[in-house]
Amino acid sequence: xxxxxxxxxxxxxxxxxxxxxxxxxxxxxxxxxxxxxxxxxxxxxxxxxxxxxxxxxxxxxxxxxxxxxxxxxxxxxxxxxxxxxxxxxxxxxxxxxxxxxxxxxxxxxxxxxxxxxxxxxxxxxxxxxxxxxxxxxxxxxxxxxxxxxxxxxxxxxx
Numbered sequence: 660x661x662x663x664x665x666x667x668x669x670x671x672x673x674x675x676x677x678x679x680x681x682x683x684x685x686x687x688x689x690x691x692x693x694x695x696x697x698x699x700x701x702x703x704x705x706x707x708x709x710x711x712x713x714x715x716x717x718x719x720x721x722x723x724x725x726x727x728x729x730x731x732x733x734x735x736x737x738x739x740x741x742x743x744x745x746x747x748x749x750x751x752x753x754x755x756x757x758x759x760x761x762x763x764x765x766x767x768x769x770x771x772x773x774x775x776x777x778x779x780x781x782x783x784x785x786x787x788x789x790x791x792x793x794x795x796x797x798x799x800x801x802x803x804x805x806x807x808x809x810x811x812x813x814x815x816x817x
Contacts (some may be wrong), residue, residue, distance in 0.1 A: 667707060668817045674708045675817070681743060681783040684719035696728075700781075714788040719781050720746070725774035732767040736791040739763040739773075744782035748773045757782075767791050 665676045678684070687702035700719030704710060714735070720726070729749075739748070741761040748757045750769045757763065757773065765771050775782035 664702075664707060669709075670817060676704075676707055678702065678717060681717065681719060682781060684717055684781075684783065685721070687717075712789065714786075716786045716788075718784050718786060720744075720773070720775045720783075721781055722775055722777045722779055726772050729770050729772045731770055732788070734767055734790055735788045736767055737765045737771075738787040739765070740785045740787070742783050742785065744775060744780045745777045746773050746775045746782040757784075 665678050667674055667676045669675070678687075684702065685700045687700060689698045689701040689703065690696070691698075700721070702717050704715040704717070705713075739757070739762065741757045741759055741763075743759055746757045747754050748763055749772045750763075750765055773782070
């Protein structure tokens with residue numbers, strides 16, 4: 660369950676939601692249904708946007724705090740994209756720095772945790788979670804051009 664869910668607009672082939680600034684993510688609180696855990700600054704997008712091939716979350720960790728647990732996955736790898744702040748990431752027994760522009764991939768079996776080492780700035784990141792080994796091709800092999808001139812005139816605004 661997420662508190663502070665944004666309004667979603669959708670069409671036949673899309674969904675769009677505005678979550679606001681990453682610095683304001685603390686208004687979202689994720690409550691785990693199977694454990695007595697509430698995480699401020701975390702929002703999952705799968706149900707909000709009706710995603711069918713991945714889970715994505717936006718995350719915010721206040722200064723001088725750590726996630727209170729380690730975790731692993733059964734089937735999914737995770738890609739962490741850091742967009743603000745300074746922190747440390749731990750996978751198994753390895754610790755390394757993370758900051759804006761850092762991208763980390765963790766195998767399902769990797770035991771992971773992170774902390775914000777800044778005195779003043781939030782640590783903000785996006786996590787993309789998908790089935791490990793499920794995408795052996797390159798993106799360019801799936802996409803194809805549409806023979807249509809680009810126009811921004813007389814379009815429906817949603």
